[in-house]
Amino acid sequence: MAVSSAALASHLLAPKPLFPSPGRKLLLRSSGRRRASTIGMELEPGKPSSQFKAVDSHVHVWASREEASERYPYFPGHEPSLPGDSEILLKCMGEANVDGALIVQPINHMFDHDLVTRTLKKHPSKFIGCCLANPAEDGSGILQFEHLVLKEGYRGVRFNPNIWPSGQKITNEIGKAFFSRAGELGVPVGLMCAKVLNYDPAGISFHLSEIEELCSKFPSTSVILDHMGFCKPPM
Template sequence: MASKATTPPNDAPSPSPPLVLDAHLHVWPTPTSYAYVEGKEPPASLATTATAEALVSAMDDAGIHGALIVQPINLLHDHAYVADVVRRYPGRFVACALADPTRGIAGVNDLSRLLHAGDAPGNASTGTYRAVRFNPGLWPEGARMTDEVGVAMFELCGERRAPVGFMCFHGLHLHVEDIKELMRASPRTPVMIDHFGFCKGVDDPNWKALLELAKFPQVGVKASAQFRVLPLDASDEDKEWPYPTTGAQLRQLIDAFGVERVLWGSDFPYVTRECGYAEAATILENCGAGVTPEEKALLMGGNLQRTFPGGWY
């Protein structure tokens, strides 16, 4: 007698929906509660609106579960506030430290301590800081990111599987050869290029150089801070959300790198002076890039969750 086919019970649990995650944002305390680094104070309009509490409220309103917090420049290498935020909101944040290339081997040791902070024995995925930002503007005048300190820091990140985010604020062309040299020296170090490589649209001469980085399998690109990378000759209309030029930028990134290596980010709190956080969270389906639901799930969470396993729950 043939066995009777079984069907799953009606009360079987449904698969959990994918988390929605922000790959790039900042927080900082109010000026009355914390001392900013002299000369690196945040814009006055954001001095009191970039706290963790303000961020969590904005994320909840926009349906964003978690984020990667990048150490803000106004706190420079004092990582105490961001570390406290990660502790206060367990399961919502992973932190990205800011490398200090000015202290020689002491800076390398500082970075090592940050990357080991919060580890459970034998489990790096429990640490507070799991990524590192290289800001080439912080290297001493005349020095390159490929100096002894930069190479040591980059290799340390490879040992920890901590992605290095490159902030090429003044142009990718100034730093792309250094980035390539570092990756050749340490192919196991993951890399994230911040904010579309700061390329001003697809006609920017740097855009081709950014797409050519796709040949390095360790490289991902943050499709973040769309308002920062508008073409220099953008019309007033194109400077308004949803930034029509973003569609071509995003689609070309996906085609060159593959959707698995592109990550959406907001650049909170700066985005609050532009389109606002809630609008930023809907740009993928509004910018004209033809993003499919499957692509969106990877761009807005799946890729970041895979990069930092165990980081969000």
């Protein structure tokens, strides 16, 4: 099953709502806020719209320069050009009246999830997490994924074809094992379909056959196309 990234929040929040309330039914509808979805209770006639919650379905955080030098190092070659720590994110969310967000593991820390895990634990009422799949051929990435989901509470996993071993596709043995395990755990797979890290808008066309193959072989695994698949609408 494939859906857009805007639907990720409702899928992830349904089994364990970010904003718990007895009898709550989660809904999803589009929002004018960039990359945001509106989650809330099914309203009865006359109920105020303030009962709805605004949830950003795709954000990143990375360490400050000080944190990176002391505890959370950047991955070589992916040092950020702008600040983006959790306190900055929370400030922006407050200014924009956003109640919660899905944090996707950033490329700046590659497979070191310590910073995001700390942020999720520090602000459990604000954030849920999506980890980054490590396609290591020894299978260690799958073990890490299981730990992050089962022990640390992550609710999604991102596949980035650009960090797969050179010359290999996401349909290799590790990719299939990852995709299958995600379905078994009920964890949706978010696919980063950019051709390369410059985010070519034609990116999905380079991976469409791989996505179709994985979805055909493992139909119980839900798929989210990050950034709407980087589709470029006709002009």
